[in-house]
Amino acid sequence: MPRTEGGTFIHQVGTIGIPVADQDRALAFYLEKLGFEKRLDVPYGKGERWIEVAPPRAATTIALVRAREGEATGIDTQVRLATRNAEADHAALRARGVDADAEIMQYPVPMFAFRDADGNRLRIVQRD
Numbered sequence: 001m002p003r004t005e006g007g008t009f010i011h012q013v014g015t016i017g018i019p020v021a022d023q024d025r026a027l028a029f030y031l032e033k034l035g036f037e038k039r040l041d042v043p044y045g046k047g048e049r050w051i052e053v054a055p056p057r058a059a060t061t062i063a064l065v066r067a068r069e070g071e072a073t074g075i076d077t078q079v080r081l082a083t084r085n086a087e088a089d090h091a092a093l094r095a096r097g098v099d100a101d102a103e104i105m106q107y108p109v110p111m112f113a114f115r116d117a118d119g120n121r122l123r124i125v126q127r128d
Contacts, residue, residue, distance in 0.1 A: 013060050015052060018077055019067040020118045023051055026064040029117040033096050036062075055081070074119030086110035086126040093124075 003009055020026035030036045030053040039061050040052040052061040067073050083089045086104055090112050093100045100114035110126040 015061045015063050016077075016079055017063040017065040018079070018116070018120050018122075019071055019073045019075065020064045020116075020120070021067055021073050022117075023049055023064050023066055025117050027051055027053065030062070030064070033093065033098050074115075076121045079122045080111075080125045081122060082127040083124050084126065084128065086112060086124055089124055 004011075018026075027038065027041075031038060034055075036053040036055055038051070039054050040050060042050050044050050049066070051064040053064065054061040062079070087110065090100060090104050093114055098114050099119075101112040104110050104112045111123055113121050113123045115121055
């Protein structure tokens with residue numbers, strides 16, 4: 001396995017964590033509203049649970065991490081999800097009752113933001 005120019009073996013982004021108040025509610029949102037797959041759901045530690053979801057065939061996963069006491073949910077995650085058709089996804093999510101922006105921003109490419117079950121803000125960006 002080759003090293004990067006920086007001398008490490010890092011080769012991809014594996015998992016991005018998003019804080020959630022209720023893991024079951026968050027899991028239902030990502031599976032039912034976004035059509036993601038559950039990739040991992042395992043217990044760990046003292047009563048903790050590690051859950052990862054992702055779009056079908058995606059390499060990078062999203063971990064639905066239970067927020068600790070005093071940690072905020074409802075944050076701007078700065079996560080961008082790629083789509084081939086922002087308009088179709090925007091219409092589909094709004095039809096499913098997802099809190100998505102009223103309009104699609106057209107610059108620099110079509111994109112819109114939506115909020116998950118905890119109010120965490122993510123964006124969908126059209127990539128060809």
